[in-house]
Amino acid sequence: MQLHKRDVVEAATTLLDDYGLADLSMRRLARELAVTPGALYWHFANKQQLLGAVADRILAQVQLPHGDWRVQVSDLCGQVRDALLSHTDGAELVSASFAAGQSAAMTTVVDGLAAAVLQAGVTASHAELTARTVVYYVLGFTVDEQSRRQWDAAGADLPAPAPLSDDADARFGYGVALLLDGLSARQRV
Amino acid sequence: MQLHKRDVVEAATTLLDDYGLADLSMRRLARELAVTPGALYWHFANKQQLLGAVADRILAQVQLPHGDWRVQVSDLCGQVRDALLSHTDGAELVSASFAAGQSAAMTTVVDGLAAAVLQAGVTASHAELTARTVVYYVLGFTVDEQSRRQWDAAGADLPAPAPLSDDADARFGYGVALLLDGLSARQRV
DNA sequence: ACCTGAACACCGTTCAAGT
DNA sequence: ACCTGAACACCGTTCAAGT
Numbered sequence: 001m002q003l004h005k006r007d008v009v010e011a012a013t014t015l016l017d018d019y020g021l022a023d024l025s026m027r028r029l030a031r032e033l034a035v036t037p038g039a040l041y042w043h044f045a046n047k048q049q050l051l052g053a054v055a056d057r058i059l060a061q062v063q064l065p066h067g068d069w070r071v072q073v074s075d076l077c078g079q080v081r082d083a084l085l086s087h088t089d090g091a092e093l094v095s096a097s098f099a100a101g102q103s104a105a106m107t108t109v110v111d112g113l114a115a116a117v118l119q120a121g122v123t124a125s126h127a128e129l130t131a132r133t134v135v136y137y138v139l140g141f142t143v144d145e146q147s148r149r150q151w152d153a154a155g156a157d158l159p160a161p162a163p164l165s166d167d168a169d170a171r172f173g174y175g176v177a178l179l180l181d182g183l184s185a186r187q188r189v
Numbered sequence: 190m191q192l193h194k195r196d197v198v199e200a201a202t203t204l205l206d207d208y209g210l211a212d213l214s215m216r217r218l219a220r221e222l223a224v225t226p227g228a229l230y231w232h233f234a235n236k237q238q239l240l241g242a243v244a245d246r247i248l249a250q251v252q253l254p255h256g257d258w259r260v261q262v263s264d265l266c267g268q269v270r271d272a273l274l275s276h277t278d279g280a281e282l283v284s285a286s287f288a289a290g291q292s293a294a295m296t297t298v299v300d301g302l303a304a305a306v307l308q309a310g311v312t313a314s315h316a317e318l319t320a321r322t323v324v325y326y327v328l329g330f331t332v333d334e335q336s337r338r339q340w341d342a343a344g345a346d347l348p349a350p351a352p353l354s355d356d357a358d359a360r361f362g363y364g365v366a367l368l369l370d371g372l373s374a375r376q377r378v
Numbered sequence: 379a380c381c382t383g384a385a386c387a388c389c390g391t392t393c394a395a396g397t
Numbered sequence: 398a399c400c401t402g403a404a405c406a407c408c409g410t411t412c413a414a415g416t
Binding site: 092100101129147184186 | 324
């Protein structure tokens, strides 16, 4: 039966979760879908575009937040981080797709952040720049966190007491708060 | 005659500047050095490690700054950005090497930033975290800037008036200033 | 419209064997 | 100690030809 874009993206996500980004190849994905590699190129122009679609799938759960701009920004940051951490190499994949300009969902996130910081009194011309600064932090932090996390998990099974996941939350929140403080310091009200 | 680590790293840097990261392969590098691919594996454990050495070479020009902590931070940020922009795909390469924990020079930069922000009154336990936040921004911004830059350069030769490079400097400075303001807001003096 | 078959031009890495 | 030869197990992408 017919191959649809959605099936391809779903299979790619499963492959990602089970074997990681390094083993997510067009050939392997084709094998998993029981088609020839060339078939994928009917639906996607290239691998980058396909990975962009996977990135968007990973970020699909993210909702634009409401409330005070500070709450909106930290909510959005937290949602993105949670989405990335819920898939193997999710942070690396989304980060690369964003850098390659292949993630529409990430652009939506930037726009959401830009709208929020506008309420903080940032000028229109600086809103997107501010939003990107926040996104660079979220992606940089989470890529780092996830690689350490996966490295630890690859070590001994249950080595130390437990990695204390709350600590990572606090560390993540620290950087977000730092950026929010920078914005507040500039707020003219 | 004998192949030395330095020769390999130098040749890799030339290849990077001339053809970009995507075309910097172990096989092509070996060809350029007139050796067999296997020869490289006597000097480097794997490609990641070799790229880490190239990253360190790119950052070799960066000097630990002096003066007020604010000046130290923005100096260091500017130096790193300049270093990355002076090699094709330099930002992407250093960013990847840093994420993979293969760049000693980048670790030195983080330590330098941590030392600077300590003077801003950040607690010792938050200094490295703050430094990493700054680094995430510098890398994220510069990867973005360089990819746009190279994309534009690949377009028409001399298309519009000129890309206005000072604008990029100002945009970069804006994010650094935002982080510095966040730190200042917390400063207890 | 959608997919196969088959090719093109490559990869990173390992390792016995040579010098 | 340092490197070659040769292999292993793959890649992304294209495109005429089939259905």
